[in-house]
Amino acid sequence: MKELKVDPIKNGTVIDHIPAGRVQRVLAILKPRATDVVMMGMNFSSKAMKKKDIIKIEGRELTQNEVNSIALVAPAAKVSIIRDFKVAQKSRVEIPKRIEGLVSCPNPKCITNAEPMTTIFNLEDSSSRDLACQYCERVFTADEMTHI
Amino acid sequence: MKHLISMRDLSADKTLQLLKLAESLEKDPSQIDLSRRVMAAMFYEASTRTRMSFESAMKRLGGEVIGMVGTSGTSVEKGETLADTAKIMARYSDIIVMRHPMEGAARYVSEQVDVPVVNAGDGANQHPTQSLLDLYTILKSQGTLKGLKLALVGDLKYGRTVHSLAYALAPFNPTFYFVSPKSLRMPAHILSDLTQKGVSYKEKTTVENIIPEIDIMYVTRIQRERFPDREEYEKVKNAYIITANLLRKAKDNMKVLHPLPRVNEITTDVDSTKYAYYFDQAENGVYMRQAILATLLGEAK
Missing domain, CATH: 3.40.50.1370 (Aspartate/ornithine carbamoyltransferase)
Structure with missing residues (x-):
C-alpha cells in the first residue's frame, strides 16, 4: 500500500512534498474558493522528507504565480497539474526575486506595519532563502515570515 | 541621484563627489545659489543638531526653510497618513528632509513624492x-x-x-x-x-x-x-x-x-x-x- 490514501482527481492540481505540519499554512495562502473541492493529507511517509503533507484541489489549475506564493512555507513542494487523471504538467516552486504584498515585515518598527502600504521583499541571493525588506532593510529568513 | 535614503544606495564614486563638493563649499559657499528654493523639514522626532545644521546649510546657500518638529499641532495628530503629509509638503517645497521613528519611512516617502527626499534618520535603520x-x-x-x-x-x-x-x-x-x-x-x-x-x-x-x-x-x-x-x-x-x-x-x-x-x-x-x-x-x-x-x-x- 504505497499511494492513494486520498482519491485521485480528474482535473486539478496536486501539491506534493509540503513539509509535514504545514498543509494548513499552504491552504491559508492559496485561499481556496468556497466551492473548490480540496483534499488534504497530513504526515504521509516520504523517502526524501520522512513525513510530508499533500493537497489536491479538484477542478482548479494553479498558475505559476500562485504556486510560487507558497515557496516560503513549502520550498521543496512539487506541483502537478492533472488533466483527465493524467499529469499534464509538473513544476517546482521557486521563491520569486521580489515578493509584493504577500508577507508582512517581522520588524515591528518597520514603516510597513504602520502605514497602509504594500510590503516588498527582495531575495538576497538565489542560493539563500533570506529576504530583505525594501523599507527597513532588515534581512529575514523565509521561516520568520508571516503571510498576510 | 534623486534621493538620499541609505548609504547602501550610494556608490563609492558618488560618495567621493559629495566629499569633494563639501570641501569646496567649505572654502567658497558662494559658488552655489539656492535662493527661492524651499526645504521642508519633516521631523517626527526631536533633533537639534541634524535639523539645525540642515537649516543652517540651506540658509547659508540662500535658501528658505519651512517645517515641523514633532507632530503636536499638525494634521498628523488628526490621523493623517505619512504619505498624505509628505505629498502636501512636496507641494510646498523643493526638497524634503525627514526624520521619523519608523524604519523605512524615508524610502516610503521617496516613492510617494516628486521632490528629492533626504533621510535624516529613520529609527535604528539609516542616517546617511x-x-x-x-x-x-x-x-x-x-x-x-x-x-x-x-x-x-x-x-x-x-x-x-x-x-x-x-x-x-x-x-x-x-x-x-x-x-x-x-x-x-x-x-x-x-x-x-x-x-x-x-x-x-x-x-x-x-x-x-x-x-x-x-x-x-x-x-x-x-x-x-x-x-x-x-x-x-x-x-x-x-x-x-x-x-x-x-x-x-x-x-x-x-x-x-x-x-x-x-x-x-x-x-x-x-x-x-x-x-x-x-x-x-x-x-x-x-x-x-x-x-x-x-x-x-x-x-x-
Whole structure:
C-alpha cells in the first residue's frame, strides 16, 4: 500500500512534498474558493522528507504565480497539474526575486506595519532563502515570515 | 541621484563627489545659489543638531526653510497618513528632509513624492547624512580615508552611526577596533559582512591599550532609549569614559570624534586637547549637508 490514501482527481492540481505540519499554512495562502473541492493529507511517509503533507484541489489549475506564493512555507513542494487523471504538467516552486504584498515585515518598527502600504521583499541571493525588506532593510529568513 | 535614503544606495564614486563638493563649499559657499528654493523639514522626532545644521546649510546657500518638529499641532495628530503629509509638503517645497521613528519611512516617502527626499534618520535603520559628514571629518582630519586605524567605542549594538560608518569606510582598507561591553558588541551579521569585504577588525572590551595605535577614536553615547531593560543600562552606562589623561599616549594625528550629544563619555578636559575634534565634526555637518542639498537640487556643477 504505497499511494492513494486520498482519491485521485480528474482535473486539478496536486501539491506534493509540503513539509509535514504545514498543509494548513499552504491552504491559508492559496485561499481556496468556497466551492473548490480540496483534499488534504497530513504526515504521509516520504523517502526524501520522512513525513510530508499533500493537497489536491479538484477542478482548479494553479498558475505559476500562485504556486510560487507558497515557496516560503513549502520550498521543496512539487506541483502537478492533472488533466483527465493524467499529469499534464509538473513544476517546482521557486521563491520569486521580489515578493509584493504577500508577507508582512517581522520588524515591528518597520514603516510597513504602520502605514497602509504594500510590503516588498527582495531575495538576497538565489542560493539563500533570506529576504530583505525594501523599507527597513532588515534581512529575514523565509521561516520568520508571516503571510498576510 | 534623486534621493538620499541609505548609504547602501550610494556608490563609492558618488560618495567621493559629495566629499569633494563639501570641501569646496567649505572654502567658497558662494559658488552655489539656492535662493527661492524651499526645504521642508519633516521631523517626527526631536533633533537639534541634524535639523539645525540642515537649516543652517540651506540658509547659508540662500535658501528658505519651512517645517515641523514633532507632530503636536499638525494634521498628523488628526490621523493623517505619512504619505498624505509628505505629498502636501512636496507641494510646498523643493526638497524634503525627514526624520521619523519608523524604519523605512524615508524610502516610503521617496516613492510617494516628486521632490528629492533626504533621510535624516529613520529609527535604528539609516542616517546617511551623519555617515557622510563622519567620512568628511575623517578625511579632513587625516588627509586621507585609506588605511586608517579606527577605534569605535561604546554602544556598538544599537549604535546606527557606527554601523553605517563601518560600512562606509570598508572600501578604504581600514583596521577597526570594536570596543564595547560584551552585551553591546557589534552585531554578528555586520562582522560577517566586514569579513566578507576583507576588512580586518579586532573586538576589545577596554580602550587603554590601543590608544597609541589609532588614528581615529569614534566614541558613541550609550543611549538609554535603546535599552528595553533599565537594569541592563545602569550596568554599562559608565563603561567607557574618555579623559585627557587617558589620551597621553595617543599619536599626534589622533582625533576623537563623537556624533553628539555627549553626556559623560568624554570629559570636558579633553575639549582643550589637540585630540578633540567633535565640535569641528558638528560644523562639518553644515558643509556636507550643503553638498547634499546642492546635489539633489541639481545645482552642483
